[in-house]
Amino acid sequence: MRSPAQLSTPFFKLSSITSHMTQALPALRIAAVSLPLLVLAACGKQGANAAPPGGMPPPEVNVVTVQPRNLGLDFEYAAQTAGSRETEVRARVAGILENRLYEEGSRVKAGTVLFQIDQGAYRTQLASAEAAAGVAEAKLNQSKREFARLAPLVAEKAISQKEFDDAKSALETAEASYKQVQAQVNEAKLNLGYTRVVAPIDGVTGIAAKSNGSLVTAADSLLTTIVQTDPVYVNFSVPEADYLKLSKEVGAGKIALPGKKTNNGSLAFDVQLKLADGSMSPATGKMNFVSEKVNPATGGFDARAQVPNADGTLRPGQFVRVILSGATRSAAIAIPQRAVIDSPMGKIVFTVSPDNKLVPKPIELDGWSHGEWIVTKGLQGGDRVLVDGFIKAHDPGMTVTPIAITAKAATTPAAGAPGGAQGGAPAGKPEGKPEASAGAASSAVASAPAASAAK
Numbered sequence: 001m002r003s004p005a006q007l008s009t010p011f012f013k014l015s016s017i018t019s020h021m022t023q024a025l026p027a028l029r030i031a032a033v034s035l036p037l038l039v040l041a042a043c044g045k046q047g048a049n050a051a052p053p054g055g056m057p058p059p060e061v062n063v064v065t066v067q068p069r070n071l072g073l074d075f076e077y078a079a080q081t082a083g084s085r086e087t088e089v090r091a092r093v094a095g096i097l098e099n100r101l102y103e104e105g106s107r108v109k110a111g112t113v114l115f116q117i118d119q120g121a122y123r124t125q126l127a128s129a130e131a132a133a134g135v136a137e138a139k140l141n142q143s144k145r146e147f148a149r150l151a152p153l154v155a156e157k158a159i160s161q162k163e164f165d166d167a168k169s170a171l172e173t174a175e176a177s178y179k180q181v182q183a184q185v186n187e188a189k190l191n192l193g194y195t196r197v198v199a200p201i202d203g204v205t206g207i208a209a210k211s212n213g214s215l216v217t218a219a220d221s222l223l224t225t226i227v228q229t230d231p232v233y234v235n236f237s238v239p240e241a242d243y244l245k246l247s248k249e250v251g252a253g254k255i256a257l258p259g260k261k262t263n264n265g266s267l268a269f270d271v272q273l274k275l276a277d278g279s280m281s282p283a284t285g286k287m288n289f290v291s292e293k294v295n296p297a298t299g300g301f302d303a304r305a306q307v308p309n310a311d312g313t314l315r316p317g318q319f320v321r322v323i324l325s326g327a328t329r330s331a332a333i334a335i336p337q338r339a340v341i342d343s344p345m346g347k348i349v350f351t352v353s354p355d356n357k358l359v360p361k362p363i364e365l366d367g368w369s370h371g372e373w374i375v376t377k378g379l380q381g382g383d384r385v386l387v388d389g390f391i392k393a394h395d396p397g398m399t400v401t402p403i404a405i406t407a408k409a410a411t412t413p414a415a416g417a418p419g420g421a422q423g424g425a426p427a428g429k430p431e432g433k434p435e436a437s438a439g440a441a442s443s444a445v446a447s448a449p450a451a452s453a454a455k
Helices: 004-049 120-155 161-194 240-251 438-445 448-454
Strands: 060-065 069-090 095-100 113-117 196-198 203-205 222-239 270-274 285-295 300-307 319-336 341-343 346-352 358-362 364-369 372-377 384-388 401-404
Touching (some): 069 203, 069 364, 113 222, 120 161, 161 196, 222 240, 222 285, 240 300
Parallel strands (some): 060 401
Antiparallel strands (some): 060 384, 069 222, 095 113, 270 285, 346 358, 346 384
């Protein structure tokens, strides 16, 4: 059996080894971290002293050559749909509402019976009027016979002139009385017909304001409403600033309108509707009204468009975006939306010089159309504008390899850049790594060197 000293000897040896290792760990860690740094420093010194290897080729970027061209213009405003005709259906006679004969919310034709009012009282009135008409007709016939009998006698002077005149007056009175009673008969027939409330126009019915058994009076005669939704109206407002700007550019010959101003103020703009979910309505219409005065409530000119709606997909009261098209800007210069960069100096673009060097240029914009910014100052025909490749090429004066693409291709999202992000790989040569987004490219380009070069 081992003594306690023998049992404790390995323990003390293990403790001593562990203690030495614990003390040596910081030194080992420092050595492990310092060794790569020393190697990198040595390599850096050796690379600095050595001759540089062959230079990398200039990065490939997509460019589009801008040329003045006639560009279609669109004007987009918030709008709301409304029925082309909205009619209140009211009872024209008082009485008890017997029955509702239509389905609420259904489409009906003009003349369709919607409600039935109790006819009892009006049938009685018609019968009374017809009886009075019979009495008046009998009196008229008697007066006619009396006048016919006395007419030859007055010629022979067998009767006095007064007696003949009295007979003639009685005939005229009987004729007038008969006409009066006939009018009462017609009125009774109308009132009886009004007990059948019919739709005055084609359209979609609303909720019934009265239920069966309710008393309809002249003071409370609204029964329902009908809205005609084919065609549908689209109401919107044109801001005064847009109107003044458009007027100036039309007067200067920069913009051509689709048509002449008509009596109702319309300029024959084609109309498309963008729905609340971002989709476009397949139906297209025409602008058919513009107010001559500014609405003080909106600060713009009230306007209206008419759009066909045979399938009934558009409902009154929908909030939509109305797009007015048909105008044309002559000799316009437009560039893809993603080619424009926000910098401390404002909007800029990178152009590629004839010797393939990047040149930043400040520009001025005037809205955009069909995915392109309209440039009013800063570019001219023949300039090559950088569209894709901002991450690889964003230093002024940098040499690049431009790859020309069409304006149509430039308005679509770049390859390798989801959602149209800037800085994608050149068309036809997608790179393995997706590049940074437009925000990163903009911040990189908007650095101090770019800003100073823009000056």
